[in-house]
Amino acid sequence: MSRRRALSRAALVAAVAVAFTAAATDAHSNRDGSGTRNSLTILVPSAPGGTWDTNARELQRAMKENDVVANPQVVNLPGGAGTLGLSQLVQTDGREDIIMMTGTVMLGGVVVNDAPDEVSDTTPIARLVQDYQAVFVPGDSPFDSLDDLVEAWKKSPGGTAIGGGALGGTDSVIAHALAEEVGIDPTSVNYIPYAGGGEVLPALLSHSVDAAIGGYAEFEDQVEAGKLKALALTAPEPQEGIDVKTFIEQDVDLYVPNWQGVVAAPGISQEAEDSLGEVIAETVKTPEWRDALQRNRWTDVYQPADEFTPFIDSESDRIRDVIVESGIAN
Incomplete structure (x- = not known):
């Protein structure tokens, strides 16, 4: 330091x-x-x-x-x-x-x-x-679905930067658990920790990371404005008012409250x-x-x-x- x-x-x-x-x-x-x-x-x-x-x-x-x-x-x-x-x-x-x-x-x-x-x-x-947390990407990202992100991630695990809250927190647990679920070695995940959602958002908008995990409500306004895309939600079932498929709906067995x-x-x-x-x-x-x-x-x-x-x-x-x-x- x-x-x-x-x-x-x-x-x-x-x-x-x-x-x-x-x-x-x-x-x-x-x-x-x-x-x-x-x-x-x-x-x-x-x-x-x-x-x-x-x-x-x-x-x-x-x-x-x-x-x-x-x-x-x-x-x-x-x-x-x-x-x-x-x-x-x-x-x-x-x-x-x-x-x-x-x-x-x-x-x-x-x-x-x-x-x-x-x-x-x-x-x-x-x-x-x-x-519930969600996986977000910038609005102009080439990834339009969770499958798109996972496909690119598999090709370059270390080259795909995933942002989120502090290491050990919910976001990092989701990132590593997702990697394991889709066949990526969790130890190869290039996870970039931030102090909170207030720091994750600018990292996404500036393309400092390729994707990020965060609370859906924290970034909902940016999704509605088209500045971010939400690719998957950690809820156990579809949530009323949230037009984002859960991981489970996309055949990924992942639920982290x-x-x-x-x-x-x-x-x-x-x-x-x-x-x-x-x-x-x-x-x-x-x-x-x-x-x-x-x-x-x-x-x-x-x-x-x-x-x-x-x-x-x-x-x-x-x-x-x-x-x-x-x-x-x-």
Whole structure:
């Protein structure tokens, strides 16, 4: 890493720490969890523009417009498929005024980056939504179908650049699993990782990559404008309002759900955990959140903490197995 990038990352981490301090009340004097109704920081462990970021800002909007939380703040801390944000959250042990977006991507990031902290080290609050990824190519790409892309990919596995989110995340899992399904050695995949959907889109539009994996809702506007083409969807069945064939419809046995949820710092009081759970439960019932589900084409898979906790454990094992089998990590 260059000295400039190292300094930038250090400055970013410092800025996040300052934001936490400014947005929060003293955790030691706020053990009843009541402060979560006044000020709450939503940590987004990815760059602006991606699914986690969109999720957090939709939560923020719904909380604020319905007086669930008086002053919700969103702070971005990208890096390591969410593991940098995870480490930051774990270090805030006992802080009751912070929640963080998490999901499939972070579970993979923990494995690939051999991260010291795991999602199970946090306090699970709720699972929220699930969406589906798609394979995209530029609008003027010669590839008009998944078969076209696969044919070219087979001829030059290393020469075909596939973009997406961080290595170990959902996008990279899909890219490597797709390669394996169509007879390409997963270890030969030329995968180009980016910090989030906000970086993947310009890479596609500038032809820096030949194809990319990303959330369909993130790039839907570009597809409708003709700037991108969507070749396949990871859903288990056709989705209403999305005119894109699934992998399964194209005889490729590939289905990878991409879920998101929220967790809190470890070591918080039971009162605070309950209060944060109530905040999320109230927020997901608001008209603004229901509208967000429809606009972003998210599937509601809400689970409270008692259901979300065992789900994280089972998903961690599943994602680890997928990553190891696909050759992304040992």
